[in-house]
Amino acid sequence: MKPSPFEYVKARSMDDVFNTLERHGDGAKILAGGQSLVPAMNLRMALPEVLIDINGLSDLGTIELDGDILRIGALARHAEVGDSALVASHAPLLAEAVPYIAHRGIRNRGTFGGSLATADPASELPACALALAANINLASRQEKRTVAATDFFKDIYETAIMENELLVSVEIPVKREGERFGFLEFMRRRGDYATAGLAAYASFDGDRVESMRLAFFGIGATAVLAPKTAEAFIGRTIDQATIDNAVPKLNDELEILSDVHTSADVKRHLTSVLMTRVLSGMVQI
Amino acid sequence: MSGQVEITLTVNGETVRRTVEPRLNLVDFVREELGLTGAHAGCEQGACGACSLRVDGKVVRGCLMFAVQVDGADVETIEGLAQSGRADDLIAAFKRHNSLQCGFCTPGMLLTADELLNTVSGSSRAEIRDFISGNYCRCTGYQAIVDAIEDVQAKRGG
Numbered sequence: 482m483k484p485s486p487f488e489y490v491k492a493r494s495m496d497d498v499f500n501t502l503e504r505h506g507d508g509a510k511i512l513a514g515g516q517s518l519v520p521a522m523n524l525r526m527a528l529p530e531v532l533i534d535i536n537g538l539s540d541l542g543t544i545e546l547d548g549d550i551l552r553i554g555a556l557a558r559h560a561e562v563g564d565s566a567l568v569a570s571h572a573p574l575l576a577e578a579v580p581y582i583a584h585r586g587i588r589n590r591g592t593f594g595g596s597l598a599t600a601d602p603a604s605e606l607p608a609c610a611l612a613l614a615a616n617i618n619l620a621s622r623q624e625k626r627t628v629a630a631t632d633f634f635k636d637i638y639e640t641a642i643m644e645n646e647l648l649v650s651v652e653i654p655v656k657r658e659g660e661r662f663g664f665l666e667f668m669r670r671r672g673d674y675a676t677a678g679l680a681a682y683a684s685f686d687g688d689r690v691e692s693m694r695l696a697f698f699g700i701g702a703t704a705v706l707a708p709k710t711a712e713a714f715i716g717r718t719i720d721q722a723t724i725d726n727a728v729p730k731l732n733d734e735l736e737i738l739s740d741v742h743t744s745a746d747v748k749r750h751l752t753s754v755l756m757t758r759v760l761s762g763m764v765q766i
Numbered sequence: 767m768s769g770q771v772e773i774t775l776t777v778n779g780e781t782v783r784r785t786v787e788p789r790l791n792l793v794d795f796v797r798e799e800l801g802l803t804g805a806h807a808g809c810e811q812g813a814c815g816a817c818s819l820r821v822d823g824k825v826v827r828g829c830l831m832f833a834v835q836v837d838g839a840d841v842e843t844i845e846g847l848a849q850s851g852r853a854d855d856l857i858a859a860f861k862r863h864n865s866l867q868c869g870f871c872t873p874g875m876l877l878t879a880d881e882l883l884n885t886v887s888g889s890s891r892a893e894i895r896d897f898i899s900g901n902y903c904r905c906t907g908y909q910a911i912v913d914a915i916e917d918v919q920a921k922r923g924g
Contacts, residue, residue, distance in 0.1 A: 482810060483789065483791070483794075483810075484789045484791075485789070486787070486788070486789050487788055487789060488769070488788065489771060489788035489832070489834050491834075491837075512835075515830050515831065516812060516827070516830055519812070519829070519830040519831070519832075520810075520811040520812050520830065522789075523791075523810045523811055523829065524811060532788070532832075534834075534835060536835065560824070580896075583812075583900065584815070584899050584900020584901075585825065585878065585881065585882075585897055585900060586815060586818055586825050586826055586827050586878065586900050586901075587812060587827065587830075587900060589824040589825060589826050590824070590826045590827065590830065590831070670899070671895075671896060671899040672899050672900055
C-alpha cells in the first residue's frame, strides 16, 4: 500500500523542528531513518499530517568520546554504530547487538535515536540502553533535559519524549576494567523481530559479581530489567549453581505477554535459556 | 497540505529534476517517473529487499524512503550499476551459477551482493547468507546465489 498524503518539512535547523512540532503537536512526526515509521505509513497504521525530516541536521549524527561518556547522536545509523571503532572499544555490547538489527539495507538507514524513540518492544537497542544505564538527551525550544533509560520507556511505543521534544543524543558510560557484556536473541529468521532477547551487563571483582543488569526484550510491552534476578548473583561467581538458583527468581519476576507467533510459556522458557547462555558466555563456563 | 515539492538529484550519473508529491516512495519514483523498472516494489514494508537501490553509496530500501528525501542525493539503480561495468563479473556469475529464476529479487540481490563484495573481504558462506538475509528469493533456495557471490569473491582475490 501507499502512505496517505502528508506535508513534508525538511528541517534545516533545530528551530525548524521546534516550530513545526509546536504548530502541529501530535499530528507531526519526526522522520529520521524511517525504517519503522515508513512501513507503518505504507500500511496506513501511521497517518501523520506532517513529517519533519531531520536527516539534514548532520550535527545529530556524531559518535564521540567525552571523558568517560560515549555520546551517540540520534541520527547515527545502525551500520555506523556497528562499524565504529569507538563503539567497539567503549560500548562493546552495542557492537554485539547491532548485527541483530534487521538487515544491512535497513541498518544503512535506521538510526540509533529512532530505535529508542520508537520503543518497539522487540527491538534491540532499548534493552541495550537499559543494560548500559544510558542517559537519553531530549531538547525542546525551552529546555534540554536528560532522562535515564529506566525512566524513558513507558509502554508499547511510548516513551518520555513530550510532543514538543526531539531526542538528540544518548550518553553511555564507557566500559571500565572488570565489566563484561553479553547479548543474544532468538528470532524466527535472521533479521526478524526478536521472539525473546537479552542484553546483559555485569561488573566483577575478581570472579565475583559486583553489579549486574539483565535487560530482556521481545517479551512484553517494553524492554525490562530483572533487578531481583540480577541481585541473586551479587557477591557470587557465575556458575551452573548460581544460574540454576536464579531461574525461579526470573520466572517470578518477569511479566510475559504472548505475541502472534509465540506463547508466553515458550517465551518464559526462552528467557531462562537466554540468561543461562549469556551469563555462561560471559564467564566461558 | 500535501503540495508538490521540486527535487534535483543525480540518478545513475545524470542530473534529474522533477516535481513530486511528498508521499511518493523512492522506488515508485524511479520506476514510474524515470522509467527505471529494475528495482521492484515488493512487500512495501521493508521486509523483502526487492526495491533495493543505492543512495549516496549505501544500499537502502526504496520503499522506505520518499522521493522528496533524495533532493541533492546521488542515487544508483541496478541499471546504473549494470551500465557502469563495475559488477560485470557478479552479473556473469549469477548467470553461470543459475542464481535466478523469475528475476524479481535479482536487482536487489545484485546491489546487496555488490555492497558485500565492496565492503567486506573473506566472507564465509554463513556471512554471505547473513549479509543477503534482507533480500528474499522465493525461487532458488539461495544456494546458487551464495555460490555466485563466493565465486566472485575468490576471483577478485578477497
